[in-house]
Amino acid sequence: GAGVSQSPSNKVTEKGKDVELRCDPISGHTALYWYRQSLGQGLEFLIYFQGNSAPDKSGLPSDRFSAERTGGSVSTLTIQRTQQEDSAVYLCASSKERAGMSSYEQYFGPGTRLTVT
Amino acid sequence: AQSVTQLGSHVSVSEGALVLLRCNYSSSVPPYLFWYVQYPNQGLQLLLKYTTGATLVKGINGFEAEFKKSETSFHLTKPSAHMSDAAEYFCAVSGFTGGFKTIFGAGTRLFVKA
Numbered sequence: 001g002a003g004v005s006q007s008p009s010n011k012v013t014e015k016g017k018d019v020e021l022r023c024d025p026i027s028g029h030t031a032l033y034w035y036r037q038s039l040g041q042g043l044e045f046l047i048y049f050q051g052n053s054a055p056d057k058s059g060l061p062s063d064r065f066s067a068e069r070t071g072g073s074v075s076t077l078t079i080q081r082t083q084q085e086d087s088a089v090y091l092c093a094s095s096k097e098r099a100g101m102s103s104y105e106q107y108f109g110p111g112t113r114l115t116v117t
Numbered sequence: 118a119q120s121v122t123q124l125g126s127h128v129s130v131s132e133g134a135l136v137l138l139r140c141n142y143s144s145s146v147p148p149y150l151f152w153y154v155q156y157p158n159q160g161l162q163l164l165l166k167y168t169t170g171a172t173l174v175k176g177i178n179g180f181e182a183e184f185k186k187s188e189t190s191f192h193l194t195k196p197s198a199h200m201s202d203a204a205e206y207f208c209a210v211s212g213f214t215g216g217f218k219t220i221f222g223a224g225t226r227l228f229v230k231a
Contacts, residue, residue, distance in 0.1 A: 042223035
């Protein structure tokens, strides 16, 4: 079946512009995660959504970052007034979790490489 | 705060030699532990996981890891390295918030010499 897809694969933007990154999770996966991968920094947790629960936004680095998930499926990560330090690969993952039967296995998309000039 | 420490950003082994990648975590509650692998120009994929039960877990491609609570460690091993094992390996911890927030280590890049 189809895996996690992300678009665009690459995005170059000017400092100060807003960008939207999209994630399509695997169908039926209830949990969706966003991470940021910078060179030598590993994966930095940003936010995750689980079903209809309030998202865990504890990893968002500033109020310029926001994310939403519509209809329990597609998610959009928005970065407002981009800065050069926002340049990184943004990864999305999804997993199939439900009470009493959680797999905890995350399936990752290919990522969006964001470059802020 | 929960954290994951991977000792050594780069590890180099000879083909056929033992692979040992170290991971230590901090968590106030029993964690769920994972190793993910990222091959060159590919996405991350799960290598193995510990959630409950046996503390020695086996994963794909001959890798295994042992959860040692007393040492707060989850080191990854493989008895004999293969050239195809060259990749970046990430240790991760979850389950500490009652949800699925996952914290990843900085990664260890494994080089395999012929």
